Structures are given as C-alpha cells and as structure tokens.
Amino acid sequence: MEPSINQDLLAKIEAIAQGPNADLFRRLVDILYNQEEYFSAEDLAEIERGEEEIRRGDYVSLEEYERTRGL
Secondary structure, three states, X not given: OOOOOOHHHHHHHHHHHOOOOHHXXXXXXXXXXXXXXXXXXXXXXXXXXXXXXXXXXOOOOHHHHHHHHOO
C-alpha cells in the first residue's frame, strides 16, 4: 500500500462520500479508524482471494444465499 494519498484515491473517496453509499462508507471508515487490531497477512490474503473471486464472478448474492438457507 502506498504511504501517501494520491489524487486518484482522494477523488474516489470524495465520490463515494457524496454518493448513495455515503453512510456505509462513513461507518466503514469509522470502524477501520477505531479498530485496535489490524489485519494479519493471512487476513489480507483471504480478502485478496475474495476480491479475485468477485472479479471472476464466482460468488453468491445475498438474495441467493438467503433463498438457499430458507431465510
């Protein structure tokens, strides 16, 4: 991760903060800012694997998960 914030990142942050997911984004930022424990290397690797699965389209939507679980 880059130690400094570039303009591209700031523009993305601003767009999200002003968009329909602004409340969720602010809650996530608060969680990350206030967390006392940081992600381990294993946690980050698992997150990367999940992101790769999403990019490949290999995931289950919440609606599909609920439907299969009868929720």
